[in-house]
Amino acid sequence: MTVPETTAPFRFPVAGRYAGMASSPLKSIFDLAAAAGVVSFAGGIPDPELFDLGTVTAAYDWVLSHQGSRALQYGVSEGEPELRVQAARRVSRTLPTDASQIRVTSGSQEGLFVVAEALLEPGDVVLVESPTYLAAVQAFAVHGARMVGVATDDDGVDPAALEEAIRTHHPRMVYLIPSFQNPTGRTMPLERRRAVAEVLLRHEVPLIEDDPYGELSFTGVVMPPIASLPGMAERTLLLNSMSKLMSPGVRIGWIRGEGPVLETLAVAKAAISMQSSVVDQLMVARYLETAELDAHVRTVSAVYRERRDALAEALAPVLPAGAHVTRPEGGMFLWAALGEGYDAQEMLADAVAAGVAYLPGWSFFAEDPDRSTMRLSFVTHSPAVIAEAIGRLGEVIARHGGR
Known part of the structure; x- marks a missing residue:
């Protein structure tokens, strides 16, 4: 069998609907969560210690x-x-x-x-x-x-x-x-x-x-x-x-x-x-x-509530004036809009270098994204870890203020 000579590597033709999708956003979440030495708030990843x-x-x-x-x-x-x-x-x-x-x-x-x-x-x-x-x-x-x-x-x-x-x-x-x-x-x-x-x-x-x-x-x-x-x-x-x-x-x-x-x-x-x-x-x-699933859910929800409180309290002093933060009554996520002059995507590399990850909010918009937004999950880490990591994130936010 003769193999034709070529200088370019073979590439499979990709369906147009996947053109430009080099990575899944879900894959990016799990990559951030698995990064060594990084406290990740990027994914809604349950604490395995709470599994039944x-x-x-x-x-x-x-x-x-x-x-x-x-x-x-x-x-x-x-x-x-x-x-x-x-x-x-x-x-x-x-x-x-x-x-x-x-x-x-x-x-x-x-x-x-x-x-x-x-x-x-x-x-x-x-x-x-x-x-x-x-x-x-x-x-x-x-x-x-x-x-x-x-x-x-x-x-x-x-x-x-x-x-x-x-x-x-x-x-x-x-x-x-x-x-x-x-x-x-x-x-x-x-x-x-x-x-x-x-x-x-x-x-x-x-x-x-x-x-x-x-x-x-x-x-x-x-x-x-x-x-x-x-x-x-x-x-x-x-x-x-x-x-x-x-x-x-x-x-x-x-x-x-x-x-x-x-x-x-x-x-x-x-x-x-x-x-x-x-x-x-x-x-x-x-x-x-x-099983007593309802009892298990009550136990998990109580832990998540404590962690939501820890995240909200840690964020309050480090966010810029005028920032808007949600305080959910359940679930896994908190949403912060930093406001004009901030770009959460541009800030992410510095945050990861400081050992903290979040998910930039622009990817959650079907159109006209607010690039100052970020999603943070509070379910994975203890209140002590949350407080220490958000302190480091606050330093990154302060350095990006007014850019």
Whole structure:
């Protein structure tokens, strides 16, 4: 065989939808989190010391002892029946649901991709909060959609701005994170949820409601999803995940929906990954059946509240005058806007050199990014580590002031 002579290395042709995407934003988060000697606030990475390891181990042991052959076999695209029953039971606490309305995914991240695969055509418009979850923007964008950011305030998306955006752009769907939003930590009050639902109902626009953080409440109050409001269940796909409640390493989540779209979701799921890991599905089903997940979530939420307080208190004296910082009542993230004259992306290299990492906020905007913003996760580190690291970050912020 003759190999042609060439001076250039071979390059695979890349689909246009991935052109320019040299790295995933999620990969960047994990790279920052793994950097040696760096205290990272970049990713929503749970403290492994808080994992319910003994109970999870017992659930795996039971599955492999009692359902071993089945657990190691192929499964069905819709999800294993036991898990769908348990998922429906949890969703039913705020929205009546049966197992037939559940489609299992490998975490809610895959759920977003499944939704995009099932619903979006190239050129479709998706309305999103400004800012919004960066990996959702990526999942929709690679399917050819155009994201349009809708104005927000401290209560979430502005209903009047949402209505105007619907009239102007005629979107395929609206994507929202109403509870402890990523990246801002904001939560929509009930009246705001009702106002948003009224807009969506009036214009007959579907809602993709992402709720991976809603149970991580620091007050004990878990807000009902928008999907639970009158008229919204049939026009909402509600995404949940076990990643933030039990373990992110077990990639299990689900989509709750109604009607013929459920079959389309199953077809899309089969095309993407055939099915989610059967052994993990059966383990999660066993865990939800036998473990005290609510007690575990209360324990974790109490720790996260203490760490939120530590981060907020450490940031207050080091931020410039006029900076705006959220104080979330749950979830994993705090959002800081430093204000005019600051560029969080330009500042990041100096911060990492000082041993501190965060995620610049510009990547969370579908358009018109505020480059002075940063997202910081408070869940990974102890209050003492947080205080020391934010002191170093404060020195970096002070050096960048007025640039």
